[in-house]
Amino acid sequence: MPLNSKIMTAVEQLNYRVTVGDVATQAGLDIDQTERGLLALASEVSGNLQVSEAGDIAYLFPKNFRSVLRNKYWRLRFQALWDKIWPAIFYLIRISFGIFLVLSIVLIFVAIAIILIAMSSQDDRSDNRRSGSFIPRFWITPDLFWFFNPNPRYHRQHVRRQPKDPDQMNFLEAIFSFLFGDGNPNANLEDRRWREIGTIIRTNGGAVTGEQLTPYLEVSDHQRENEDYVIPVLTHFDGRPEVSPQGEIIYHFPTLQTTAKARQQRASSTYLQEYPWKFSQAGSGQILLAIGLGGLNLVGAAVLWSLLRDGTIAIQLGGLVGFVYSIFGVLVAYGIGFLGIPLIRYFWIQGRNSKINARNQQRQTSAVTLSRPDAALQQKIGYAQTFAAQSVVSSENLAYTTEKDLLEQEYERADAIDAEWQQRLNSTE
Structure with missing residues (x-):
């Protein structure tokens, strides 16, 4: 397997x-x-x-x-290699969205500038011939350096006061985070759930009540009455139910009572907590910058479309303008998606977090109830502890190991028995 x-x-x-x-x-x-x-x-x-x-x-x-x-x-060798190169590949994927945004803005505004220069050149051709030089009436192009450093004086006065966070995202990483977020914060929720449940069972000697498991499960009011929420736990950890003289059910997990080394285990939390989704881990300034660039991209696309509406200028000028005209639909779709995807994701996260908060509140309530047990629950937990035990497989109580030859182990066991009897005889004398 x-x-x-x-x-x-x-x-x-x-x-x-x-x-x-x-x-x-x-x-x-x-x-x-x-x-x-x-x-x-x-x-x-x-x-x-x-x-x-x-x-x-x-x-x-x-x-x-x-x-x-x-x-x-x-x-496995390939997997080890892939684990090394995948972070670099994923990093390139992350920054590609920011690079494409910058390229889109540059292409759009450079195309606008070329078109305006060409239109101005046609209007002023006679004046240019007399003066022998050409100065366009206006030049429209974004100062991209301004977007990365909008106000050097403000930067010196305010940003330097705050210590630099070594883990802060760069601009291109922040673009990806703004678009798609930073992954599911509860991707390992089930692993954490089973680790916590296993630790709780072991902490209680391999025998627990259903109430001791509820802080780590999603339990409805109907399930709380008949305790069928414990069935997945019994299946997962090979447990079995036991009935007390009062007719109450506790759960016994013999396999978890065996360990290779005695360990003092405690659950890392009193209840399983799901982490809320964050819109983005990028800084607020980076998010505002991303929104601004996205808006600038759409404004530029609208201006360019007004200039290229019939496509005549694109055909006449060709070159970069013709290329931009050919991919204009892609640029517009990216611009709309750049602002639309985060907007949809924002409202989706709000709904998701409200459900997470409700589940966390339910599990926390179960934990509070467990911390203040009534007389009936105390009696039930006490009965569960009658099944509690721990068996440690130590090197001193081994009957057999594959590390040594069977015959050699028999000799060692015989010698140990002889030594034990000799010690008893000496003590009686």
Whole structure:
């Protein structure tokens, strides 16, 4: 089966010796997927299995297992190369939108200037012959340097007072951020959800109530009554329900009670919080500049269209003017989209964030209720703790490991038993 990158990352974070429960909690994966992934990884990199006397299994991996895999599979080598070059490719994609905007403005206003010069030249041809020189009546072109540095005096007086942010976007990156934003802030929401739930279960010894899970789930009032919202958690972490003498249900997760190393775990937050979408991480000045350039682009396109309406001038002048006329539809479409896309995205974000706030409020309410449990909930949590346990697969309680030959392990075990009996005899004497 294909190797899972999340499992490999979790193995590294857990110092290369893990149980299925360790990795499932760390990576936020379900038990079956984690178990299959660990077996596949151990098979590919010659990992070792360690079995405790209680029958629990720990996986031991070499610290250079990624190098072993890269040497073994060209696909992983290609993936490693792609991970290096993709940031550069994506950066070029990001700045291309800003470059196209600047080029669009330059082409439009240069074409306007050429047309106006040609029209002025026709009107003043007789005067030019007498004077021997030609001075156009006016010259229309944007001072692009002004847009990047609109007021040097203001810049010196105000901007220098603020410390420079090393992570601040440059102008071209800000254009992309203004157009499309900066990605989904909750792209890893499900991974965070399962990590938090796994950590809560482990913190409580592998047995919890449904109320202890609600701060990390979306639960409707109907689901809260029959607790069917716990079913995905039971499936994910191989849990099973247990019924108390009072008829209440708690949930037991034996696989998460086994760990390769005793760890004190705490959830990173009392409830799962979704992050609100931001319109853009660009500065307010950069956003205003982008809007201004977008408006300038549309104004220039409108002026140019008034000059090229019948296409006669474009045919007569040809060259750059003819080229701009041929792609004029593309320039106008880009100009409209440059301001239209962010406007649509702004209203979409407002609606999205209102739903996110409602879900966060619901989960926070569940967390507050859990922090102040009534007598019935305290009794239910107390019954769940009767199933709490932790089994550590340590090097001292191993019954078998693939690191050594089986016969050698039998000899070592026999020697250990003899040494233990000898110690007992000496103590009785």
